[in-house]
Amino acid sequence: MKAFNWGAAALALSLVPFTAPAHAAGGKTLEAVKARGVLNCTGHDGSYLGFAEVDDKGNWKGIDIDLCRAMATAVLGDPSKLKIIPISWAQRWPELQSGNVDIVIKASGGTLSRDTELGLQFSMSYYLGTTKVMAHKELNVATLKDADGGAICIPAGTTIEQQVAGYAAKIGVKLEPVVIEKTEELEQAYFSKRCDLYAQWGPVVAIARLAKGAVDDHVILPDVLDVEPEVFIMRQGDDNWVDIANWTLSALLFAEQAGITSKNIDEMKAKPASPQISKFLGATPGVGKGLGLPDDWAYNLIKKVGNYGEIFDRNLGAGSPYKMDRELTNLWSNGGVLFPLVFD
Numbered sequence: 434m435k436a437f438n439w440g441a442a443a444l445a446l447s448l449v450p451f452t453a454p455a456h457a458a459g460g461k462t463l464e465a466v467k468a469r470g471v472l473n474c475t476g477h478d479g480s481y482l483g484f485a486e487v488d489d490k491g492n493w494k495g496i497d498i499d500l501c502r503a504m505a506t507a508v509l510g511d512p513s514k515l516k517i518i519p520i521s522w523a524q525r526w527p528e529l530q531s532g533n534v535d536i537v538i539k540a541s542g543g544t545l546s547r548d549t550e551l552g553l554q555f556s557m558s559y560y561l562g563t564t565k566v567m568a569h570k571e572l573n574v575a576t577l578k579d580a581d582g583g584a585i586c587i588p589a590g591t592t593i594e595q596q597v598a599g600y601a602a603k604i605g606v607k608l609e610p611v612v613i614e615k616t617e618e619l620e621q622a623y624f625s626k627r628c629d630l631y632a633q634w635g636p637v638v639a640i641a642r643l644a645k646g647a648v649d650d651h652v653i654l655p656d657v658l659d660v661e662p663e664v665f666i667m668r669q670g671d672d673n674w675v676d677i678a679n680w681t682l683s684a685l686l687f688a689e690q691a692g693i694t695s696k697n698i699d700e701m702k703a704k705p706a707s708p709q710i711s712k713f714l715g716a717t718p719g720v721g722k723g724l725g726l727p728d729d730w731a732y733n734l735i736k737k738v739g740n741y742g743e744i745f746d747r748n749l750g751a752g753s754p755y756k757m758d759r760e761l762t763n764l765w766s767n768g769g770v771l772f773p774l775v776f777d
Contacts, residue, residue, distance in 0.1 A: 460673030463725050466508055466535055474501035475525065475539040476517040479617045482640045483749045483757070484540050485517075493517045496748040499738060500538045500559060500665070500682075506734045507681045507726065521614055522590035526551050529668060536678065540634060542592055542661035552669045556678040558662035559741075561761045561770055564596050565635040566654045567642060572629060577656040581606040583629035586622050589614040596659040597632050620645075632658065640755050677724055679774060684731040686773035687713065688740035690764055695739040702732060713776045720776065741771070 466472050476493055477485035485495040502512035520528055525541065528534045530552070540562070543555035566585070568574040574583075577600070587594055589612045601608050611628050613619040620641050623631040631638065635653075642651050665678040688694070691710060693701050698714070705711035712719050715729040722728070738744065745759060746752040763769025 460671040460725070462535055462667070462671045462674040463508060463677065465532075470509065471514050471516050472501065472505040472508060472536070473516050473518055473534045474504065475528075475534055475537050476519045477539065477616070478519045478521045478524075479615050481540065481616055481637065482644055483636060483753065483755050494748065496560070496744060497538045497540060499744045499748060501536075503681055503685060503734055503738045503744075504536060504538070504665075504678065506737050507677060507684070507730050510727070510730070510733050512737050522588060523614065525666075526553070529553070529666065535667075536674075537666040540637075540663050541666050543664040543666070544592060547666070554667045554669050554675050556665035556667075556675065556682055557774075558664055558771070559682055560663040561660065562663055563635040563660050564593055564632065564658040565638050566656055566658065567623070567631045567633075567638045567651050568629060568654060569626065570650050570652045574629075574652070574654065577601075577630075577654055578604050578606055580608065580630055582609070584609040584611055584627070585630040585632055586611045586613065586619050586628035587632050588612075588616065588619055592659075592661065593632055593634070600656070600658040634661075636749065636757060639757065643755060673725060677726070680724060681734065682741075683773035683776070684713070684734055685738075685741035685744065686764065686771055687776055688731075688735045689742040690766065690773060693735055693740060695736055695743060698732065698736050709776055 476498065480486040481495065483495055484497045485493065487493055498517060501517065502515055505515040506512045518528070518534055520534070520539065525537050525539060529537050540560070543558070547553045548555070566577055568580065574580050585597060585608045587597055587610050594610070594612065597608065597610065608630070611622055613622055620631070622628050624645060631641070633641070638653055642648055642653070665682065667674050667678060693710070701710060702714040702716050705714060705716055708717070711717045714732045715721070718728050720728055721730050745762070749755050749757045750759065759769060761770050763771060765772045
């Protein structure tokens with residue numbers, strides 16, 4: 434075997450001229466949103482408690498809504514420069530592909546068919562949710578295997594339909610699906626006992642049981658039908674927009690990891706603990722140009738919307754009516770699976 438001369442190779446590489454990569458000027462979606470002055474983002478056609486709901490004054494709230502606000506703030510500097518468009522599960526993809534919405538943030542999972550057949554692109558996961566089943570306690574159902582022949586309420590137009598069918602086949606039971614699109618109608622069907630079972634995303638099942646005020650009358654079965662990473666979803670063909678989505682989510686997570694909150698951010702910017710934090714908050718330049726954004730975009734984002742922990746707390750956690758634990762939807766350093774990309 435011929436010996437490799439690492440010294441000669443290093444010398445040869447050192448003689449190759451370095452060309453710095455061109456900075457992005459912004460993709461077509463970014464430019465369209467800037468020209469419009471408003472980000473069009475998804476809401477829900479009704480209430481999806483904790484994720485997208487409307488209060489008695491007509492104001493939207495929920496973790497998905499706050500993540501829409503985060504995108505609006507990153508791009509336009511102001512969380513109020515946002516139009517929430519109520520959309521059903523089935524409408525998500527046509528509305529995105531037509532350009533009526535700029536991004537889908539609506540408890541939506543990244544799947545192969547959505548990528549390869551529908552032409553969609555995904556961000557990193559912002560929530561890792563399990564699909565669970567709730568049953569009326571009076572039925573004495575310990576696991577889904579005990580529910581053979583039962584009627585099960587399922588949200589239409591979602592991956593949960595396939596998850597229920599696949600899991601039922603695996604454990605050898607037959608279930609009668611009752612498929613309804615609107616969440617309120619679906620839950621009414623279950624709580625009125627039209628259905629024996631209710632299959633939904635885990636946090637939604639837990640919130641529905643709590644909101645009904647009859648926690649002791651319903652049991653959430655131990656079966657886990659599937660695990661789905663919820664993501665921001667965009668049209669294919671605009672890498673800059675996908676980058677902005679990923680770096681917006683990373684900014685929320687990095688700020689929480691670094692202890693930067695909406696309350697202490699000005700102090701942190703004035704006396705940054707590291708060159709990384711200085712650049713992140715725009716005290717030194719470099720965090721925006723490559724994305725087509727100003728250098729204070731991350732500062733504005735955390736100042737006006739908060740970090741990921743703040744967003745979770747007020748919508749789903751201790752600061753909300755639902756008091757949910759973050760479980761896997763926590764930072765890697767706190768026993769969860771979420772992590773930011775590296776701001777260097």
